[in-house]
Amino acid sequence: MADDQPPSRRYKSPSDLSRSPPSSSSSPSPTTRHARITATSTTHSSSSQPQRRRNPPYLPTPAELALLAIYPSLLTFGALFSLLSPETRNAPYDHARQAHVQDYALAPSYFARKDNLFNVVFVKRGWAWVTAAFWVFVLTHPTVKHNGRRLARAAVRWGVVTVWWVFVTQWFFGPAIIDRGFRWSGGKCEVVEEQVFGQGEGGVREVVTAAACRASGGSWRGGHDISGHVFLLVLGSFFLVQEVGWVVARRARRLREERCVVMPDGAVKGAGVVADRGERQEGEAVLTVMDALGLGGRLAAAVVGLCGWMLLMTAIYFHTWFEKVSQTRCLKKVSPVRETCANVTTRQLTGLLVALAGLYVTYILPRWIPAMREIVGLPGI
Numbered sequence: 001m002a003d004d005q006p007p008s009r010r011y012k013s014p015s016d017l018s019r020s021p022p023s024s025s026s027s028p029s030p031t032t033r034h035a036r037i038t039a040t041s042t043t044h045s046s047s048s049q050p051q052r053r054r055n056p057p058y059l060p061t062p063a064e065l066a067l068l069a070i071y072p073s074l075l076t077f078g079a080l081f082s083l084l085s086p087e088t089r090n091a092p093y094d095h096a097r098q099a100h101v102q103d104y105a106l107a108p109s110y111f112a113r114k115d116n117l118f119n120v121v122f123v124k125r126g127w128a129w130v131t132a133a134f135w136v137f138v139l140t141h142p143t144v145k146h147n148g149r150r151l152a153r154a155a156v157r158w159g160v161v162t163v164w165w166v167f168v169t170q171w172f173f174g175p176a177i178i179d180r181g182f183r184w185s186g187g188k189c190e191v192v193e194e195q196v197f198g199q200g201e202g203g204v205r206e207v208v209t210a211a212a213c214r215a216s217g218g219s220w221r222g223g224h225d226i227s228g229h230v231f232l233l234v235l236g237s238f239f240l241v242q243e244v245g246w247v248v249a250r251r252a253r254r255l256r257e258e259r260c261v262v263m264p265d266g267a268v269k270g271a272g273v274v275a276d277r278g279e280r281q282e283g284e285a286v287l288t289v290m291d292a293l294g295l296g297g298r299l300a301a302a303v304v305g306l307c308g309w310m311l312l313m314t315a316i317y318f319h320t321w322f323e324k325v326s327q328t329r330c331l332k333k334v335s336p337v338r339e340t341c342a343n344v345t346t347r348q349l350t351g352l353l354v355a356l357a358g359l360y361v362t363y364i365l366p367r368w369i370p371a372m373r374e375i376v377g378l379p380g381i
């Protein structure tokens with residue numbers, strides 16, 4: 001992996017290279033030869049070197065972008081599938097439950113049911129699964145477990161994404177951001193509203209969370225409801241991809257691109273330069289990807305795979321762009337369905353964007369803010 005090479009083979013900045021003494025022999029030293037192969041700067045040390053651009057530190061690398069593109073692709077594919085599949089299109093839809101009719105005989109698929117085992121055991125406990133996979137990985141992987149600094153920084157990153165998950169889905173100095181967003185955008189708990197906002201009788205609290213609304217037998221209607229499923233599945237899976245991916249890619253020497261970081265003096269360098277000498281792994285045998293994953297990495301890969309599958313199921317069967325009964329009315333903009341239609345088109349998108357915001361803060365900001373990098377570090381470094 002180019003961004004964290006052992007010292008003798010690591011990436012060299014243009015200034016490093018230009019400072020290198022000329023080789024005394026006609027054939028270049030291994031170091032020089034390697035530097036020529038891996039240098040990825042906009043400027044360079046020698047006119048014979050290929051000129052490759054650095055990845056901007058404030059943007060994901062091309063490999064990260066390719067992985068991130070899988071999420072909108074899954075959501076789009078799911079929406080199109082739900083529109084084109086005759087079974088799904090013709091299955092009756094229950095607006096109150098924001099799902100297909102849950103009857104075994106009528107639901108278009110086992111995965112269209114909210115009580116499917118994967119939803120109940122995996123997604124509804126999603127953060128516990130992501131957390132477990134992460135800790136098994138960092139506490140068993142030789143690259144991380146023996147390195148206190150790496151372990152501590154990985155724990156801090158887990159803390160940052162966990163706080164974001166808590167804020168968005170559980171609690172944000174009161175109701176979670178999803179619930180607050182719903183109310184800010186004009187949503188309310190219908191049916192119970194008469195009881196809870198009542199006729200000035202007092203004694204009944206205003207319903208401010210979706211869970212409380214459900215518990216009161218009401219239905220959460222009107223505002224914009226960010227998809228908690230999309231949020232959790234994207235945040236959790238990309239968190240694991242970051243934490244496991246960079247470590248494994250480095251151990252298996254698989255990636256040929258670098259994360260770039262902004263140094264305190266403003267210089268932009270390959271991320272390998274911020275690894276302490278003692279942390280670089282000289283002389284390590286290169287492993288296959290399976291060996292480099294280890295038990296923890298395989299568990300994490302399974303969790304990521306399940307997240308992808310459940311994201312697809314959410315896109316196909318739940319609050320899709322074309323919620324069944326209202327489909328034609330959506331297109332014709334028949335009131336009062338029009339409002340619902342606007343909501344269903346954006347719920348998944350906002351779930352995705354809110355997850356990406358947390359991931360950007362955890363993984364990209366530290367690349368260009370050195371003080372933050374000191375605290376949260378970079379996975380695999």
Ligand SMILES: CCCCC/C=C\C/C=C\C/C=C\C/C=C\CCCC(=O)SCCNC(=O)CCNC(=O)[C@H](O)C(C)(C)COP(=O)(O)O
Nearest residue numbers: 123124125126127128131155156159162163169228229232
């Ligand atoms: C050893 C060193 C540690 C250093 C740590 C550093 C900092 C930590 C700082 C803060 C941590 C903050 C809080 C910790 C809280 C929890 C810890 C996490 C443990 C768990 O994961 S237990 C929770 C299990 N529950 C879930 O996973 C629920 C997941 N479900 C949901 O979020 C929702 O149901 C939904 C979003 C999927 C869908 O919502 P609905 O549609 O059902 O409304």
Ligand SMILES: Nc1ncnc2c1ncn2[C@@H]1O[C@H](COP(=O)(O)O)[C@@H](OP(=O)(O)O)[C@H]1O
Nearest residue numbers: 111113114119226227228229230310313314318
């Ligand atoms: N892949 C999936 N499998 C089963 N149920 C799903 C699902 N995706 C979303 N749902 C259900 O759709 C509703 C809205 O989800 P969200 O807002 O999190 O995106 C939730 O219903 P309940 O709240 O009745 O459990 C949730 O359980």
